[in-house]
Each structure stands twice: as C-alpha cells, then as structure tokens.
Amino acid sequence: MKPTTALLISTYNWTEALTVVLTSVLKQTVLVDEILIADDGSLSETKLIIEEFKKLSSVPIIHFWQEDKGFRKSKILNKAIIGSNVDYIIQVDGDCILHPKFVEDHLASLEKGIYLYGSRVNILPNFVSKVLKQKITYFTIFSKEIKNKTRTIHFRFLANFSKSHYSISSKFRGCNVSFWKSDFIAVNGYNEDYEGWGREDSDLVIRMGNNGIKAKRLRYTGIVYHIYHKINSKHNFELNDKIQNQTIENKVTFIKNGVDKYI
Template sequence: MKPSFTSSLVISTYNWPEALSLVLKSVNNQKILPDEIIIADDGSSDETKDVIEMFKGKLKSPLIHVWHKDEGFRKSVILNKAIAIAKGDYIIQADGDCILHPLFVKDHLSLAEASVYLYGSRVNIQKHYLKTLFENKKIRFGVFSKGIKKRTRTIRIPLLSFLYKKSTKFSKKYRGCNTSFFRKDFIAVNGYNEDFKGWGREDSELALRLHNFGIKARRLRYKGILYHIYHNEKSKDRLEINNEIEQNTITNKVTWCKNGIESYLNEE
C-alpha cells in the first residue's frame, strides 16, 4: 500500500552509463514505484542521456534528467538542482552505481516519518565480479550470491528493523547513497552545501545540519538494501578543505548553509 504522501527517487550519476543502466533496471523491478525518478547528472556525456532516454519508455513513473555542464565534482550542486524541481513530498536518494533491492523504495516509504531522516547501508559488489555483473546484467543478489562482501547486509527481516530507534545523534554509518527525508526538512536547512567541491563530506555535513535543526535519524537495518558496484576511489584532493567545512558545522551547530538549494527555489 502506497503512503498518502508523494515521493521522488533521486539518483546521482556521472559518466558511468553501464552502471546506471543496471540501476534503472533495478528501479523498474521495484514492487512499489516512486511517483517520479530524477537523475541528477553531474555533467555526463551523451551516452548517459541515451540510457535515460531508453528507460523513459520502460518505466511506469516519469523519468526526469537534470544535467549541468561538467566542471569537476559538483554533486552538491546537481542534487540541489534535482531536489529543487522534485514534486514528491518525500525524497529517496541513491547513487548511479547502486543496484536497488526490489523492496528498496517500499522499505524507505514504510518507515518515513516527519522530522526524521532514514539511512541504510550497502552491500559491496567486488571488483573481480564486474565482468560477470555487466555481461549478465545481474540485479538480484542474496546472502549466498557470488561477487559480494558485507553479505549479511543482504538479509531482509522487517521485524528486526524495528529494533533500530530514532536517534538525535549522527552515525558514522551514514551514507548518502542510501538515505531518505522529507523535502521540507531538506529545504529548511537549505539543502546541500555547495561550498563543497570535490569528493567528500557533502553528505555527512547535510545530515549534521539536519541534526542541529532538530531532525532525528533512524537507521534502516534489515530493510532498504542496495548493492554498491565497485569503482576506483575519487580524487581526495579537496578533502582537507571539506573536512574544515564539516568541522565548522559541528563546532558552531550550523543549521543553514549560505550556498544551498534556496537560489533554485527562487527560480520557480
């Protein structure tokens, strides 16, 4: 049963159409679909656009492509742009290298709650398995599947998920590739901080501001499962600067970032 509120699934991507194709295939396999799917594209080439166009005819929910010019890693910016145009009351966020369990969307919606954000973990698909993964276009995994690690995270037992309660504390287990929140809570803290350039801390800093604002966290365990496809690590040349931004949020209990989603909302 779908909830009374509407939802948007926002998937960030950058120049990996082969992976995005599997992700969208897994979206098409959801038991409950979101009301819309938005691809937040951080400057990919036309190959990614071609994949998205192909899936527009397959998915039962609207598929929207939000793109901007490639000027380096600007994930915060493209996610703000995507969520600014989102029509859903509730945002479910995943990455374009994460294959969704068939009940991923349903699980997030089932525990959605005002003034609470959800976060789940990820099962890792290993490097040696990538050739098989892409050749077979595999999107289904279980605890005994080949090519994965952290395999206990594939176990879905909904009753056990209720052992994990709401918390006022930020968890280091938080991952932006598996999270969800009410759009109004995201807007209340001005979304992602666009001062973040390059990889690192943009997701955790958002969660910290949500906590500072009074939003609680709830861990999705034994529900909300996804599978992260191995890739080489992104450059961490901006990590020290990004760490300083995050530390300022912690020290000064920042709730609002200066450069966030607000400017795109004013364009409406």
Template sequence: MTVALIIATYNWPQALELIFLSVLNQRRFPDEVIIADDGSRSATKSIIENFEMVFPNKVNHVWQEDLGFRKSKILNKALKATSCDYIIQIDGDCILHPQFIRDHIKFSETNTFLYGSRVNIQKNKVETLFASKQVRFSSFSKGIKKRTRALHIPLLSVRYKALPSLSSKIRGCNFSYWRKDALAIKGYDEFYTGWGREDSDFAARLLHNGIMGKRIRYAGIVYHIWHSEESKDKVNQNTDYFNQVLDEKRIYPKEGI
C-alpha cells in the same frame, strides 16, 4: 505521500542501466525518478531515454555542465525540480533490492531521516555483472562481501530507533528524507566541491534543525558496484569546513537553495 527517487550520477552509463533495471523490479515504483547528472556525456542520455520509454511514471533528467565534482549543486537542482513529498536518494553505483522503495516508505516518520546499508559487490565480479545484467542478489550470491547486510528481514529493523546524534554509518548512497525538511535547511551546501563530507554535512544540519536520524538495517538494501576511488584532493579542506559546521551547530549552508 508522493515519492521521488533521486539518482546522483556521472559518466557511468553501464551502472545506470543496471540501476534502472532494478527500479523496474521494485515492488512499489517511485512516483518520479530524477537523474541528478553532474555533467555526463551523450551515452548516459541515451540510457535515460530508453528508461523513459518503459517506466510508467515521470522521469526527469537534471543535468549540469562538467566542471568537476559538484554533487551538492546537482542535488540541489534535483530538489528544486520535484514537488514530491518524500525523497529517496542513491548514488549512480548502487543497485536496488526489489523492496528498496517500499522499505524506505514503510519506515519513514515525520521529523526523521533514514539511512540504510550497502552491500559491496567486489572488483572481480564487475565484468560478469555488466555482461549478465544481474540486479538480484542474496546473502549467498557470489562476488559480494558484507553478507549480513544483504539479509532482508524488516522485522529486525524495528530495533533501530530515531536518534538526535550523527552516525558514522550515514551514506548519501542510501538516504531518505522529507523534502520540506531539506528545504528548511536550504538543501546541500555547494561549498563542497571534490569528493567528501557533503552528505554528512547535510545530515548534520538536519539534526541541528531538530530532525532525527534512523538507521534501517535488514531493509532498504542497496548493492554497491566496485569502482576506483574518486580523487580526494579536496577532502582535507572539506573536513575542516565540516568540523566548523559541527562545532557551530550550523543549520544553513554557505551556499544552498
């Protein structure tokens, strides 16, 4: 199968540079890297151009105008821009474990999406992180918490089975699925603007359409860089809408692909 890595980003070129370094450290490269850019300025473009020169496979910068937080819309544009069979999706604040791509491929199954864990890099580590350009970590590394999530022991991952229920552990920063399954539910719901619930909505509608979800713990690890929180001014509106999606077991978005 062909695999695309989609990176959702917005105006944080320092973090994106570390992500690219971690992509270059992968044991298995994705066939395509797509930067789903929600309106970043020219500094981000320069980082992407530098990465294009050294990455051996396709790099696609998908950009939209900055009109506020529109992650769902840019992810749909990214999904339409690729023809790869399998999508691995992260956020632009997550550094990849060297086995990240390989793990998601290894544990992929038909009619199933995967969601993994994130190890939190603490606030007091961020300055030195960027200065040193560190992209390799272990459960003993300084400046991280949730250390058990940093244990890479894929043999233990087999304990986790695909389930038809929505897990509170699902995060769009560590997520993978078959592109055909995403297109079958018409992608992300662009109703969601502002932070909150767009990833859970997408997962819920996959489940409503018969696709099961499987957690991959002890594999598929990302390291989340601390940052100040996004504005949550739309979270109540988004939560109310998401609850309707759950109650009605909706499959299709109000506005999607």
C-alpha cells in the same frame, strides 16, 4: 494523506552502472511518483540511456544535467530536488543497485521529524564486469559476487527494533538516505561550497540534526549493492573536511550557498 515520493539517482559518465541501477529501479515492488537523475556533466551516452528507460518506465524520469566543471555534486542534487514535485526524497548513487523492496522499505519506515539511512552491500571487484554485463540485480546471502553477506538479509520484523537518534552514525552513507523535502529546504539543502569528493552528504544530515531532525537506520531493510570502482580523487577533501568540522563546532543549520537560489 499518503506523501508523494521521488527516487533521486546521482550519476556521472558510467552508463554501464546506470543501466543496471535503472533496471533494478523498474523491478521495485513499490513505485515512486518520480525518478530524478542528477547528472554532474555526463556525455551524451548517458542521456541516450535515460531516454531508453523513459520508454520503459510507468513513472516520469526527469534528467537534470549541468556542464562538467569538476565534481559539483551538491549543485546538481540541489537542482534536482528543488525541481521535483514531491514531499519525500529517497536518494541513492548511480553505482548502487537496489534490492527489489528498497523503495517499499523506505516508505514503510518514513515518519515526520526523521531521516532514514540504510545499508550498503559491496560487490566484489572481481565480479563487477559480470554484474554489469549480465545486468544482475538480485543477490542473496549465498551470492558469490558480494561481501558483507549478512547485510543482504532482508527481514522487516527485525527492522522494527531500530531506534531513532540525533547524532550522525558512523554507519551513515550518502548513497542510501531518505528525507522530507521540507526538512531539506529548512537547512537550505546541500552546501555548494563543497566541490570535489567528500563530506557533502554527511554535512547535510548533520545540519538536519542540528535543526531537530532525528536519524533512523534501516536494518535488514532498505538495502543497496554498491558496484566497486576506483576511489574518486580526494584533492579537495581537506577543505571539505574543514567545512564539515565548522558545521559541527558551530552547530550550523542554515548555510548561505545552498538550494534557495533555485526556489
């Protein structure tokens, strides 16, 4: 049977970016069964944008919100994923515009025992205001708004040569990843000990790898376009890095402070 799927988008107080991202979602060649928005405490403007897109979308858009108490992305992602009614999760950040075949690419490559991670093309800082104002969602190798231009080449035949592997890749980015919900629950989801920017996404897939799940890179497919912004505060990064190092050294699979509290 065909698995049910959800597109999970994390966001926080950037309605201009979220508007363009959701616009790209509605232009997908293949639709998911649910669109989940994990909101780490945005103001009411974000809710208003989401309500407008609910009217335009042919599939349910479900808004998960929590009070703003600092960067608690792991917690809201856990709540959103466990609140979904699907088998498979495709996850992006709310500052990443989707290639029209983004969902189609992830679904074409999914298989049991594997999580997928894809490429990120960066939108140049000088063109961010133009992209947001004009709601640009389509780019080619000739687009002046982007760098890493070869990463925007879409060629599924070449993607067939990508091999699965166990260790986490240096190319992995949490803004473009997909996995089976059952594999997520098996490692107890995101570790909510992570507060502040950094490492929560890589820690998750490292634990999946420790639990026997392989990784596979989507090359020339599964493309997102990252909207440039200032780097988030890294005030807690040293502690987060320490937690991840413990995950690696101790080959951790199941963490204590995870998603099971919401089941």
